[in-house]
Amino acid sequence: MKFDIAVLPGDGIGPEVLEEAVKVLRTVTSKYGHEFSLHHGLIGGVSIDKTGEALTADTLKMCKGCQAVLLGAVGGPKWDDPQAKTRPEDGLLAIRKGLGLFANLRPVKVFPTLINATNLRPEVVDGVDMIVVRELTGGLYFGRPKRRWVTSRGRRAVDTMSYSEQEIERIIRVGFELARSRKKRLISVDKANVLETSRLWRQIAIEMAAEYPDIELEHMLVDSCAMRLIQNPRSLDVLVTENTFGDILTDEASVLSGSMGMLPSASLASVPREGTSIFGLYEPIHGSAPSLTGQNVSNPLATILSAAVMLRYSLNLVEEARAVENAIETALDEGYRTYDIMSEGKIQVGTKEMGDVIAKMVGGS
Numbered sequence: 001m002k003f004d005i006a007v008l009p010g011d012g013i014g015p016e017v018l019e020e021a022v023k024v025l026r027t028v029t030s031k032y033g034h035e036f037s038l039h040h041g042l043i044g045g046v047s048i049d050k051t052g053e054a055l056t057a058d059t060l061k062m063c064k065g066c067q068a069v070l071l072g073a074v075g076g077p078k079w080d081d082p083q084a085k086t087r088p089e090d091g092l093l094a095i096r097k098g099l100g101l102f103a104n105l106r107p108v109k110v111f112p113t114l115i116n117a118t119n120l121r122p123e124v125v126d127g128v129d130m131i132v133v134r135e136l137t138g139g140l141y142f143g144r145p146k147r148r149w150v151t152s153r154g155r156r157a158v159d160t161m162s163y164s165e166q167e168i169e170r171i172i173r174v175g176f177e178l179a180r181s182r183k184k185r186l187i188s189v190d191k192a193n194v195l196e197t198s199r200l201w202r203q204i205a206i207e208m209a210a211e212y213p214d215i216e217l218e219h220m221l222v223d224s225c226a227m228r229l230i231q232n233p234r235s236l237d238v239l240v241t242e243n244t245f246g247d248i249l250t251d252e253a254s255v256l257s258g259s260m261g262m263l264p265s266a267s268l269a270s271v272p273r274e275g276t277s278i279f280g281l282y283e284p285i286h287g288s289a290p291s292l293t294g295q296n297v298s299n300p301l302a303t304i305l306s307a308a309v310m311l312r313y314s315l316n317l318v319e320e321a322r323a324v325e326n327a328i329e330t331a332l333d334e335g336y337r338t339y340d341i342m343s344e345g346k347i348q349v350g351t352k353e354m355g356d357v358i359a360k361m362v363g364g365s
Contacts, residue, residue, distance in 0.1 A: 002035040003315050004066040008059070010044040011088060012288025013298040013351075014072020020300035020355030021070060021307040024327075027359040028311070028320050039066060043095065044074025044088035044288075054091030060098045063281075068314035069099070070307060071283035076290040096136050101267035101281055102167070103174045104134040106250040107309070108233075110257055113332045117258025117341045120230070125256050130236045131178060132253065134246025135171040136267055138163050139197075141243055163197045163242065168204045174271050175240030176212045181274060182237055185216045189225045189241035189249070201242065222249070229253055250285060259340040260286035261299025264306035266313055277316040282306040296350035299338040301328055304358055327361035 007022065009015035022038065029036050041059040048054055054074075063069050074088040095101070110118075110128040118125055143160030150156075172188065179186040188205040190198035202219055209217045220228070222245045228236065229249065233256055241249065254260045267281040284302030292298050304324065312321035336357050337346040349357065 001033075002037065003068070004037045004039060005310075006063040006066040006069040007038050007040045008043040008063075008069060008071045009040070009046075010072040010074045010288065011046055011076050012073055012290040012293050014044075014074065014288055016072075016293070016296070016351050017284065017298055017300040017303040018070060018072040020351060020358075021303045023355045024304050024324060024359045024362055025307055027363045028317075028324070031323075031363055032317070032320055034317070034320075043071065043091040045076055045079045047091060048079060048086055048088065052086070054086055054088055055094040055098070060095065063095065063099060067277070067279065068310045069095075069281040070303075070310065071095075071281055072303070073284065073286065073288035075288045078290075093141060095281065096267060097142070099279070099281065100137070100269045102135065102137045103171055103268040103271070104136040104246065105174075105178075105266040105268065105272075105309075106132045106134065106246075106253070106263065106285060107265075107305075108132065108250075108253045108256055108263060111262075111329060111332050114258050114262070114341060116343060118255055120256065124230075125233065128233045128236075128256050130233065130253070131182070131238055132246060132250050133171065133175045133178060133238065133240040134250060135163075135167065135242045136246075137243075138167045139243035161195065161197050161242075161244070163200065165200070165204060168201050169208065170271070171242075172201075172205050172208055172240055174268070175238055176208065176215055177271055177273060179215045179238040180212065184214055185218070185237045186212075187218045187220050187225070187236065187239045189220050189222050189239055189245055191222050191245070192219070193221060197242070205240075225249060226252060229256070254285060259299060260284070261302050261338065261340050262305075263302050264309050266306070266309045268313065272313055275316070277314055280310065280314045282310040282314075296352055297339050298351045299340050300351050300355050301338075301358075304328065304355070323362050324358070327358045330361055331357050 115122040140161045143162040148157040192198040192202045263285045269279040308321045308324035311317040335346045
C-alpha cells in the first residue's frame, strides 16, 4: 500500500529525532511491503528564517495533500523576543487550525523497566497507562479579544476563553469513544466552580453520557486532577479536557514516565473509531531542546512512538504499529537507554544508535 506523509522537522533537535522515526518507518516499508512517500516542509523558526512566516501557505497545502503529518519540534532562544510579530509557536497554532486538528491525544504509559526513572516512588507509577484528550483549537489560545495595550494607568492585556457547544461536543465524543475501547471510564476535567465555559462543558458532558450508557463518567476539577496525577495516577484511564488545562496536565503527566522523551502525541481531525483511518499530525510532546542540538544525545523514542500512533490512527496499520511499540519495549527490556533515562548497569546510546536498535528489532534482525 502507498501512503503520503508530510515531514516537518522544525527546529533544534526536531530534525534529529524525526530522522530516527523515518529510519524506523523505512524498516516498516521493507518488512511489510508498504510505500511511504515522504514530503518535506518547513515550520517554526527555520521557516521564519527562510520565508518570514512560521508556516507558509505552501507547507499547509502540502500537508493537506497527505494522509498524515510527522512533526519534530519548534522554537528556540533565537526567536524568543517577546516583541516579535512572528514566533515559531505561531506555526503550531496555524497548522492545528488550518488542518482542523481539534483533538490532541497524549498517551502516558510507564514502561515496567522505567519505573525507577522518575522522582516518584515505583509503587506510585507502576502500571500507569492513561490517555489525555485535549481540545486543541479553542479556548484561551484562540479566543478573541486577545491583545495588549497601554492605558494612562499602565500596561494591560487580555485573553479570552471561549467555547461553543459544537466544539465541546466533538472533543468529549472523542473521550467517550476512546473510553469505550479501553476500561469504559471517562473523567471530564473542568473548573466548573469558577468558569462559565466549564459549566457549559460539564452540562454537555452530562447530556452526552446518555448516548454512552456503558461508560462511567466522572467529573473532576482541574486542580484536583493535578493532585491525582501525582498521588494516584494508576486510578486514571481516559481524561478529556479543554485546551489550556490539557496543555498543563499533560506536561505534568510526563514526569510519570521519567522523561518527556518518552511521550508521543496525536492531533486528530475527526473522532477515532476502530478500523477507520483519520487525518492527523503526530509529534513528541517535548520541545526543541536547542542546547542539545547536534550532540546525538536526545531521546528519539517519543518521536518513534508518535510514528507508531500515526500507523495506527491515520494509516490503519495496526500490526505495524504494534511491531514498533513492541520493539521499543524490547529495547528497554534489554537495557538500552539514552542519557535522560539512563540508570546504573544499563547501556547508554545516542539518538542515532537508539534509532538503529529500534529499526533492527522492527525488522526482526
